[in-house]
Amino acid sequence: MDNKASDNLQDLQYFGEYGGVNPSISDSSTYTFLSAKTMFDTFEGNTEGCYLYTRHSSPSNLYLGEALAALEGTETANVTASGMGAISAVIMQLCDAGDHIVSSRTIYGGTYALMKNFLKKFNINTSFVDITSIESVEKTITPKTKMIYCESVSNPLLEIADIKALSVVANKYGIPLVVDNTFSPLSISPAKLGAEIVIHSLTKFINGTSDCVAGVVCGTKDFCLALKDVHDGAGMLLGSTLDSLRAASILKNMRTLHIRMKKHSENAQYLAQNFEKDGLRVVYPGLKSHNGHEKIKTLMNHEYGFGGLMTIDVGSLEKANELMELMQKEKLGYLAVSLGFYKTLFSAPGSSTSSEIPIEEQKEMGLSDGLIRFSIGLDNDIHRTYEHMRKCMVKLNILTSEASMV
Numbered sequence: 001m002d003n004k005a006s007d008n009l010q011d012l013q014y015f016g017e018y019g020g021v022n023p024s025i026s027d028s029s030t031y032t033f034l035s036a037k038t039m040f041d042t043f044e045g046n047t048e049g050c051y052l053y054t055r056h057s058s059p060s061n062l063y064l065g066e067a068l069a070a071l072e073g074t075e076t077a078n079v080t081a082s083g084m085g086a087i088s089a090v091i092m093q094l095c096d097a098g099d100h101i102v103s104s105r106t107i108y109g110g111t112y113a114l115m116k117n118f119l120k121k122f123n124i125n126t127s128f129v130d131i132t133s134i135e136s137v138e139k140t141i142t143p144k145t146k147m148i149y150c151e152s153v154s155n156p157l158l159e160i161a162d163i164k165a166l167s168v169v170a171n172k173y174g175i176p177l178v179v180d181n182t183f184s185p186l187s188i189s190p191a192k193l194g195a196e197i198v199i200h201s202l203t204k205f206i207n208g209t210s211d212c213v214a215g216v217v218c219g220t221k222d223f224c225l226a227l228k229d230v231h232d233g234a235g236m237l238l239g240s241t242l243d244s245l246r247a248a249s250i251l252k253n254m255r256t257l258h259i260r261m262k263k264h265s266e267n268a269q270y271l272a273q274n275f276e277k278d279g280l281r282v283v284y285p286g287l288k289s290h291n292g293h294e295k296i297k298t299l300m301n302h303e304y305g306f307g308g309l310m311t312i313d314v315g316s317l318e319k320a321n322e323l324m325e326l327m328q329k330e331k332l333g334y335l336a337v338s339l340g341f342y343k344t345l346f347s348a349p350g351s352s353t354s355s356e357i358p359i360e361e362q363k364e365m366g367l368s369d370g371l372i373r374f375s376i377g378l379d380n381d382i383h384r385t386y387e388h389m390r391k392c393m394v395k396l397n398i399l400t401s402e403a404s405m406v
């Protein structure tokens with residue numbers, strides 16, 4: 001697929017207040033007006049380019065939003081204080097009490113808990129479906145359904161959502177397809193494939209330095225303005241506003257996103273192929289053995305590869321814990337949740353990021369105890385990393401020294 005996202009980002013050019021190459025950071029929570037009339041008009045959303053109060057918008061947040069809209073190819077974007085801030089605002093904007101959501105059953109545990117538990121307070125109900133079965137998605141839609149929700153590459157099972165096919169179903173029923181693209185920035189462009197709203201946790205690859213939480217909603221001008229509406233906008237009223245200082249630092253980190261994504265993918269592909277050859281149960285969308293491999297090839301922007309996430313099932317939680325502790329001791333990465341850092345991060349999702357999902361449901365969706373999720377880092381010599389990880393696995397009897405699974 002023709003991808004212009006990196007070019008769009010490259011072409012953004014700013015002149016700061018003093019001609020700086022980075023935009024100046026807006027260090028104010030409130031803004032002055034020369035006339036009271038302009039203040040009233042700004043309150044009513046009628047004056048572009050005027051700032052009122054930072055929870056509504058700020059120059060730094062608008063700059064970052066502009067870059068994210070360029071990344072996803074949407075009209076505009078609103079940045080938020082976290083990925084969950086983006087997800088909750090979108091849901092609360094689109095759904096009234098009594099409404100219904102059709103969601104993929106393999107999604108980030110926090111999103112799952114929000115839909116399954118928290119939204120019950122508002123009588124908003126979610127049906128969790130196998131997102132790879134377009135038929136079951138369509139069958140689950142009711143007259144009360146207000147959105148189809150999925151992750152392009154799911155957390156943690158790395159299932160691939162057929163965004164093109166899902167958007168056809170969404171259009172047929174006149175509802176938006178909302179896609180969380182946190183795992184695959186640049187490599188998948190959901191809006192270009194038909195999604196109406198694209199969400200990211202910027203906390204992950206887009207920021208890439210694991211030093212803050214942030215999120216974004218990319219969509220139409222109408223929807224993003226509605227989120228900011230002072231009377232009934234979920235973004236404005238629920239208050240998950242990103243701090244301007246953080247917005248400025250994330251914007252600077254975004255400039256290396258294309259280089260980082262290529263390296264994350266290259267390294268993950270190398271490890272996945274080699275550990276699969278060694279006989280381990282590896283899941284990675286870039287492997288032929290992945291059940292969504294052919295599908296993702298039809299959806300992705302090939303130059304960025306198949307992403308930085310892979311899973312390995314080492315058989316039991318006990319073994320998974322032993323291996324993660326040893327790898328951390330050997331400085332191969334961190335036993336930590338989250339993803340998109342320069343060092344490899346690993347965690348056992350069943351007991352961490354997906355622990356909100358009841359055990360029986362974890363089993364049903366194929367989330368086993370011994371599953372380790374790896375967010376592969378930017379290691380310069382990935383062969384060296386592979387040899388080192390393999391040594392850890394041999395030491396724990398996960399592999400024999402001839403490198404085949406015990």
Ligand code: PLP
Nearest residue numbers: 082083084108155182201203214
């Ligand atoms: N979406 C996905 C796919 C995630 O993995 C996460 C967090 O792990 C989130 C959303 C939530 O993002 P945040 O932690 O920035 O609120």
